[in-house]
Amino acid sequence: MMTTTLSAQQVSFARDGNVILDNANLTLAQGELVGLIGPNGAGKSSLLRMMAGLQQPDSGQIYLSATNLSRASSSSESHSKKLLSNFSGRERAQLLAYLPQQETPAWPLQVEHLVGLGRAPWHKPMSGKSERDKQAIERALDITELQSLRQRIVTTLSGGELQRTLLARVFAGEPQIILADEPIAALDPYHQLHMMELLAEHAQQGGTVLAALHDLSLAARFCSRLVLLHHGKIVADGQPIEVLTTENLEQVYGISAYVDCRDDGVVIIPRKRVL
Template sequence: MMMTATLSAQTISFARDGNHILDNVAMQLSSGEIVGLIGPNGAGKSSLLRVMAGLQQADTGSVSLSLDDADKKSLNDFSGRERAQILAYLPQQEIPAWPLQVEHLVGLGRAPWHTPLTGKSPADKQAIERALEQTELQSLRQRIVTTLSGGELQRTLLARVFAGEPQIILADEPIAALDPYHQLHMMELLAEHAQQGGAVLAALHDLSLAARFCSRLVLLHRGKVVADGSPIDVLTTENLQQVYGISAYVDCRDEGVVIIPRKRVL
């Protein structure tokens, strides 16, 4: 069974080469949520995900984690292995360094659960098989990952995340390289993870899919949170014009919000 978990970022600021990437950002992610992190290129989405994953140190502010309603602890108070068991990060455009078979790369997701040089346990093997099945990769299990298409590789990396059975998933543009079928499949899997008690924060550029699958959207612009709320409250014509610089048709339906860009607003 999954624990309940809350991951919180408080007053996060981060600069690189004198450029302010994140400016006093605060947000919270809790079990049962799939949250879309949206905003134009350069808004700070990737940097925020890396800070919340503990992979990038913020200049100011902190990231805390609470498990099963216990008091919040700084993410830095958890060991690397503990963090990896609870939280998984799916990067953008990862290039495998070694010509591993798909099933072996997926198996690396089990690393936090056993000590080095020990063989895979029955639980490890079961988790790997389940991850391959979830992502429909059984037929590719023996393929070398360096021969995969971009979409096949992205599905393999997601399977590695699922194999680790994390509570929290932080995903950076998880559907960017996928065709429409696999975009929907990827979002369905992430939404199912949240429905089962997990938590997902995903940086997304497809606003219609973000509105369709996410319970909440956080809109970033120039390193600041412009809006945080339900898709219908965040994806307004005013926000789209202010943040994205576009005039768009916004159609609110039962299954979500459909965004049709009309023209750039100069």
């Protein structure tokens, strides 16, 4: 896999006079599974969309550094650091995948066909699937345990089944960087663990993941690094044990919580609201 670094530098954004992001700086390196945490309205979704190139900040820039871009385009440089907006849409789609918080399929496709849309950046419109496309789709169905549902119509799926299908579409595209907005929100505990394991494996194999998460214990269990957003500002960035302090939980989330630091992560048990 190629080496990539995605960074947001001094990114600010406001909507209707409300500050959504305030001078945010965040760099994602290869091999990281980073949890983006914070209360509702902290700016997590906006930051993810900007780092995916889907929304422009009012100020600041998003940069992508990559080596061996020949996989994305035969005319690309072997090493490049430039604005994300300067990459072509196809290059960007080959390098990174974005999973939104909520997505409703527009057409009643079969599961395998929706997953196959993840291969769109890798072939020309109306062209048939290559052998590599087929292999990537089969692998995505396998690792997300969707083989038994492959011929189901996506509009008949439960919320959790649809979420797994959308994650499979992401994996089918074989992106270097995955940006996921609450990827486990609709899943039961078994599949929450399963999807977090897949995201962690992607990072361990040299990819990069930034995932917005509300389950703090799972974030601490799987993420090598947590980034805490509050009122559009990054107020903490580091290892889970450094970020999930009782002080941060009280000041940012407004809760008193029991924080249990263990060898396999940090367990957060909310006790009461701090009024």
